[in-house]
Amino acid sequence: MIPQEVIRAKRNGETLPPAVIYDFVSALSRNEISEGQVAAFAMAVWFSGMSAEETVALTLAMRDSGDVMTWPDLERPIGDKHSTGGVGDNVSLMLAPIVAACGLAVPMISGRGLGHTGGTLDKLESIPGYDIFPDKERFSAIVRNVGCAIVGQTGQIAPADKRLYAIRDVTATVDSVPLITGSILSKKLAAGLQSLVMDVKTGNGAFMQSMEEAETLARSIVDVANGAGVKTSALITDMNEPLADCAGNAVEVAHAMEFLEGGKSGTRIHQVVMAFAAEMLVNAGLAGDLVEAERTAEAALSSGRAMEVFGRMAHAQGGPIDFTTSWRARLPKAPVVRPIPAPKSGFVAFYRTREVGLAVIGLGGGRLRPEDAVDHRTGFTDIAPIGRKIIAGEPLAVVHAADDAAAARGASAFLDCVTIADEPAPARTVLIKRIS
Template sequence: MIPQEVIRAKRNGETLPPAVIYDFVSALSRNEISEGQVAAFAMAVWFSGMTAEETVALTLAMRDSGDVMSWPDLDRPVGDKHSTGGVGDNVSLMLAPIAAACGLAVPMISGRGLGHTGGTLDKLESIPGYDIFPSKERFSEIVRGVGCAIIGQTGEIAPADKRLYAIRDVTATVDSVPLITGSILSKKLAAGLQSLVMDVKTGNGAFMQSLEEAETLARSIVDVANGAGVKTTALITDMNEPLADCAGNAVEVAHAMEFLEGGKAGTRIHAAVMAFAAEMLVNAGLAADLGEGERRAAEALASGRAMEVFGRMVHAQGGPVDFTSCWRDQLPKAPVIRPVPAPRSGFVAGFHTRDVGLAVIGLGGGRIRPEDMIDHRTGFTAIIPVGGEVSAGEPLAFVHAADEDTAAAAIAAYVDCATIADAAEAQPVVYKRIS
């Protein structure tokens, strides 16, 4: 296998045989292919696409590049949820403990920020001591003992995808259906899942900006995953505004804690979390229908069992034993917090949501290069959603920054992100279900 010949063939729109894809991915995982060649391959796929057969081959080759877990003696079903990424999307932080409190085992392998979107791992690293890279054995122990664990890709889990993922982030090749499908499912299949729910975002803050693009990706993931023996459904959800009322890292962990305390009922993100919890429970056979699944999830939240599970997970992964009771004191805080004044009175009518994510990166809350360090303290809070009313000069949000100059730049950027009109109304958070 000569890497440049594989790149040339894909650049020219040729269909790569599964054996060639397998050899290329194997060489990639052994660092026998240069970063430039990997980037060229990703760009060739971005332009030329892949057939269903090629996508399956890519997915399985990346899965098989490392260890594949199994759970033969576990006394509960194994399931997970994954999002294509958005702004203010911290659903996993609440969903994993809710599902675990309902009897599901959730071995969640998550990623860092990708492009303008936030990463679950970056958020969890806001928690002092939280280990996102436990050993395979420790990961298994936590899932068995607690019910859920949220970790990153170790060198043992889909290492080929880990390398490709980082290069895609900085080469404008994120929004490719076969590359997204292969990246997501290689990790999920390596975790030994029996069921999966996909959150495919659509809108101006998503990689799939149109509903048609989102449906194409959702169908690709659902078909490939079910073909691999993992019962999978997908929800297409709105990303034309930040999902939570905040965007950043530590601020999204704080939001998750407020959610688990019962403080976010009636919000868009509450609706999203309950919808995904119901899907997870139905796919795992723990609920007869979506209505029962949502009722069980609501009870796990209201009873405090989900918060208890979250606290046990944090401690099992190296975090403070008392995090759920003392999180306000333990999360890092930005030294400068300033309001973003509304330029006029009216209703928030829309967002340039991608630009909100880029503004978080500008604050230091994301990466431009893979090796960049993140300032977990920064971001936006108290974001007024679409349909919310505001008076001139009142806060559209609050910026959390490292210094006054950075705060001022973020305020100006955020004002340009939000549209205010004389009237506006909220849009549904879930557009469509793919099964």
Template structure:
């Protein structure tokens, strides 16, 4: 196999056969390709696309590049959820323990921030001691005993995807439907899932800004996953503003802990969390209807059972056992916190969600290069939702920054990302469709 020939053929629009794709991915996993070759392949796919057969071959090759997990000694349905990425999207952190508290086993393989979007692993790394890459035995033990485990890719689980994922992040090839499909599903196939629910984001803060493109991606994911034997559905959700009222790492983790502990509720976040919990429970056969499933999920949260599951997962993976009760003892705070005043009176009517995500990166809360270190303390909290009436000078958010200069820049940038109008806006529903 000559890598540059495969790259050239894809660059020229040829359809690659499964053997060539397997050879290329095997070389990638073995460390035999340069970052330049990986980036060139990703860019060729971005421009020329892939047929459904090519996507299936790429997905299976990446899934087979490492180990496949087995759950034969767990008598719960094996289920998971995955998001295509958004801003202020910390749904997985609440959803996994809620689903586990309702009787599912959730081995959740998550990723880091990609482009302007936040990453579940980066948020979890704000917890002191939390092991995002446990060995296979510990991962299995946590899923079996706690009910869920949220971890990153180990070196033996779809290793080809891990390297390709990092290169895509810095080569402007994130928003490729074939690459997104293969990246997501290779991890899920390797994780040994029985059912999967996908959150396909659409809007200015998503990789798919266009509804039609989001539906194409959702259809690709659902068809490829179901074709590989995993019962799969997808919800299309709105990403034209941050989903939670926080964007960053430690600030989103604090938001998650407050949600699980019942200290706060966020309407948009509530809607998405319970919609996905219901879909997971119905898809897995635990509940007979969405209404029954949502009732089960709400009871798991209000009873404190979901919080107990999360606490046990964190403790078993090396984090503090009392994290939910004492978040301020463990989650580092930025030295500077600065309110962002509304520029005028009126209604918050539009948001550049992508710009908010980029501003988090500018604060140091994301990466421009794969090796960049993240400042987990920084970001935004207390973000007001669209449709809120504000007066000039009232805070629309709180900046968390490493120093005064960074806080000033971030506050000015965030104010520019929101539009305030005299007329109350018509808001789009957070759940846009089901595939």
């Protein structure tokens, strides 16, 4: 395999044989291909695309570049869910323990914040002692004993993807559908999954802002994952406003605890969590149809079994043994917490959702550079949903900040993100389309 010949072929729009893709990715993971050649390959794919067969080959090659989990003698089906990222999207924190309480094994490999979106790992690090990088043996033991574990990608999991992604990030090739598909699925398949559900966001707070872009990515992931032998479906969901009524790290963990206590019934995020729980249980063969599956998931939530599983998972990964009863005292709290009053009366009509995520970063709740520390205490809570009638002076949200100056900046940034209109906006469904 001569790297420049592979690059030339893809640049010219040729279809690469699976063996050539496998050899290229293997050499990439061994650092036998220069950064310039990897960048040229990524750009060639960005311009020329890849067929479904090529994308399957790329995904499997990146999966096989590192450790691949196996689950011999595990008496549970193995499934997972992945989101393309959004603002106030803490679905995984509730979803994993709910479906684990229903009999599914969930070895969830998650990420940190990317751009304006929050990261599941950053949220979990709000829990004192929570270890997001357990070794392979401990990860496996937690999944077996508890039913779910939420961890980060180590250097042993899909290392070829890790190197390729770092180069894509600085060469304007992140938004290539085949490369996104391969990046997501290589990590998921390395976890030894039998089934997967994708949450592809669309709207002004999503990476795929148009419905056409979202459908293209969802179809690619569903086709490639099924081609790789993993039963997969996708839901396209709305990201034109924060999904939860909060955005930040510790505040989203607190929201998850309230959810698992039964306090968020009937909300948009409740619809999303239950829809994905139903998809996961059906794909895993634990329910005959979506209606039965959703009833099963609701029973796991209302009975307290899901909260129990979350507590066992958190403790197994280093958190407090009593976290599910002491979380209000355990989670870090910002020194300054103050309401953000509405400047006028009317209806909450529109959010610049991406900018809400950037406002969280401005409070310290995200990173401007990879090496930056995160202030887990900061963010926004009690965010008024689109459609709510508001009176001038009533809070649109509550800002959590490190000091008075940061709170003032955060409140101003939030107000710049929201539009109040004289008439209510048309209702928008949060669950837009299913791809199977």
